[in-house]
Amino acid sequence: MAMTVLRPGDPVAAAGRAAVTIGVYDGVHAGHRWLLRRLRRVAGEQSLRVTVVTFDPHPLRVLRPVSAPRMLTDLDTRLRLFAETGLVDECLVIPFDEARARQSPEEFVREVLVGQVRAATVMVGEDFRFGHNRSGDVAELRRLGDEYGFCVLGLPLLPARAITAGTACSSTHIRRLITHGEIVRAAGLLGRPHEVSGLVVGTSRPTAGRGTPTVVVRVDPDLVLPTEGAYAGSIITPDGRERAAGVSVRQGMVSGPALLDVHVVSGIPALIEARVRVRLARRVWTSGRAELVAEMARADEEAGWSTAAGGWAAMR
Secondary structure, eight states: OEEEEEEETOOSSSSSSSEEEEETTTTHHHHHHHHHHHHEEEEHHHOOOOEEEEEEEEEHHOGGGGGOOOBBBOOOHHHHHHHTOOOSSSEEEOOOOOOHHTOHHHHIIIIIIIIISSSSEEEEEOOOSGHHHHGGHHHHHHHHHHTOOEEEEEEOOOOGTTTSSTTOOHHHHHHHHTTOOOOOHHHHHTTTTTEEEEEEEEEOOOOOTOOEEEEEEEEOBBBBBOOEEEEEEEOOOTTTTTEEEEEEEEEEOOOOEEEEEEEESSSOHHHHOEEEEEEEEEEEEEESSSSHHHHHHHHHTTTTTOHHHHHHHHHO
16 A cells, blocks of 8 residues: 655545544654554544554644654654554644744634644644643544544553563653663564664775775764764665664764764665665663674574564564
8 A cells, every 4th residue: 555645735645534543753663654654544434544643743843843852753754654564644734933833723724624634533642732832732622523524543552562661662761761771671662673764974994805894874963873982783774675784873963963884784775865674673882892793793693693684573
């Protein structure tokens, strides 16, 4: 099923009404997918299409820039992850700006939920807030739903027992784990290894069979990365091929980009100025000779371990 990406003002591609969820959905993690599965089930029962309404940038980038979190995913990655679930028919991406921040809850409902996506059912987390100064909550959304003709379902966060005992599945918690280098625990909540995309700004190739090819990747400073150190993982090049790699994280200035030194186990094509994806599977150490990380990745690959779907399922 192909997912349609919409912008404000675009005509809705499909006829009929929608089962809708609203949120940033940073990471499209296991909790998000749990909600999307429930929404898909409701949509099937009522012959509705499934629509995600999301925002870019994160509202805090506009409302309180100093407090804005680094993101688990950029917009392109978020849209790809939505599509890969196979649960979403269309995704409406709303640019969040000062005008949107001043919009009242009723104006948002009238313009977006009623006017554009034609909501019949809206499913959100029970802590959902929207509208100017976060003045709207689930109760207000229900009141507006009664007025404009849609029903509202407020759900709790994914129950902790569905992932791991004592853990809340939230983007905030996952960001905290990644920041502290807890890559494997974060992956358990994401349902996949954490990955970031970036631009290749340098490469080096070994001479006389010594060392491993290294790709230097510049990562947007808005994306969350773990503490400086060495990680086993992989690189996914534009041709879609995934190659095992050791990854050294070099944090940049406070407001500048971070650099990843990706030590690739196997040969790589010319990549300068190409966009690549880098997956971080597990922390090896926080300091030391970065070149040795590739040896760890090679050992993983020879043992049959992979960050690809099959290997990840086995790791879980």
